[in-house]
Amino acid sequence: MTPTQPDVTVIIGAYEAMPYLVECLASVEAQTLDPARIEVVAVDDGSADGTGDYLEEFAARAPMAVTVIRQENSGGPSGPRNVGLGKAAGRYVFFLDADDRLGTEALERMVAMADRNGTDVVLGKVEGVNRNAPKSMWGKNRDRTDVFSSNIKFTLSAQKLFRRAFLERHGMRFDESLWTGEDALFTMEAYLRADGVSIVADHTCYYLVGRDDGKHVTKSGSYTLRFDSARALMGLLERMVPPGPKRDVLMVRPFLVTLLPQFGPVFLRQDEEIRRKKFELAQPLMEAYWNEGVAQRLKVHERLRLHLVAMGRPDLLVDVLEFMKAKTEPKPVLRKRGTQLYLAYPHYRSRRAGVPDRVYLAEPREAKAYPGWRETPAETFLRGATRKVRRKLSRVKRRLTRPRGTAAV
Structure with a gap:
């Protein structure tokens, strides 16, 4: 890191973002990370509602370095994000949508998490405002995980912290041929290529705002x-x-x-x-x-x-x-002495329809909600065996970590 290199570049692609842009930029200005360690690259994608002018005003008074780029409308969010990524100088980049806002301490916590663990991607807890937000991955902070051993596959929006050198090494950019889902493609590729992913779950880092004017990209098209x-x-x-x-x-x-x-x-x-x-x-x-x-x-x-x-x-x-x-x-249908539960949606066991029975068979995580279903002996054995293995490993770990010369209590 050079003395003048910012820790993080906040990339904002903005199109017809007023008045939401006001709170968005205020949330950047309110960050607890030293303003000298933040830069903002904002791309006005051909707005006609004053978005570009407000970005210029913000750049003139903001305590951090702000670059404003004004261009003809590109038709989607990928173009502005790619332009911003090409101009970014920070060690990390964070993609902030112009109608959303950052939580307090968001950048400070995410940068610290990435630095501490050497991970390439950091997810900060997301909270919905007038819209739903993903929930299943925020159970606890995770210093290092991956896409296979966590639920992060269910949050593929671009609003994450990415190590910029990692993105450049793999030549990663948003697919400008896609008008929706481009962030899912980008983020999934990042998860798969990353040397570790971290999760900040104990602090709201991002507020996902539902617009009331119907212009949000996920509601159109x-x-x-x-x-x-x-x-x-x-x-x-x-x-x-x-x-x-x-x-x-x-x-x-x-x-x-x-x-x-x-x-x-x-x-x-x-x-x-x-x-x-x-x-x-x-x-x-x-x-x-x-x-x-x-x-x-x-x-x-x-x-x-x-x-x-x-x-x-x-x-x-x-x-x-x-x-x-x-x-x-x-109707729940129990078979094989209660070890198989079928849910009789329409055309269950209909020869004319020809849908195999297995399609109606509830897996254990769904079947356990129904009275009368029971696990097969094999499933019960495997679960019990897993518990035994965990207990044995725990005892071995305690022996290994016990100071020499001490007896077991």
Whole structure:
């Protein structure tokens, strides 16, 4: 690090961001990290609402170095982020959306976490404001983890701290051909390439703000863009992760988060032409990437809907969606002395429909909520064996760490 090199470059891509930009920039100005250690690169992507002018005003009075770039509209968030990344000088970069804001101490805590552990990516706890935010990965601080042994695959937005030398070494940039999901592609690649990922879970570092003017990027765009996003992410996983359980674990994410919503309640409100087109777009993805390893990691209603998409049966899918819309609970069917639980959604055991029984079979994590289900002896044995191994390892660890000459109590 040179004496003048900032610790972190905050990259802000802004388009029609007023008045949200005011609080966004105020949150940058309020950071506890020394302003001399922060630089801001803000890219106005052809706004006509005063966004560029406000960025210029902020640059003139801000206590940290601020560079403002004004350009013609690029059509999406990737272009401005790539421009900002090309101008960044910090050891780390953080991508801040212009309608969101940083939590107090966010940059200080994330930079300290990365420096302490030598990790390439740091996630700071996210809190939603008028919108939902990911929750499953914030259980505790984690100095070092990866995408396979944590739930970070369910937060693929770009609002993370990235080591800039790491991004440059791998030539990483946002895909400007994607109009949505470009951050998922970028972040998943970073997770897979990173020398460790850290999580700051005990402090809110980022406020994800829901705009009330309907302009938020995740709420706009054609359904075809979602299929483009799913296709790109699935292709990345195919290239970077060999076939097997690890790939299946990660493939759950695009199937569950990107593809499945296209075959949810919205499907019932769409006309026949859109329904047909959706099945056409999904078919090559199902043929290439849908398998039992992915399917068994989903709940029954999720697995069933995707299986019907793979079968090319929109008629059966509509029956399932109508059943779910009515908030009808599927009848639980216990078999093999209560060790197998099937959830009888529409067309269960229907010869005419031809859906295999296994599609309706609840995995243990879902089945345990139903009275009467019990684990198989093998599952019970394995769980007990795991506990025994852990106890033995704990005893060995205590012996190894006990000071010499002391007796066990």
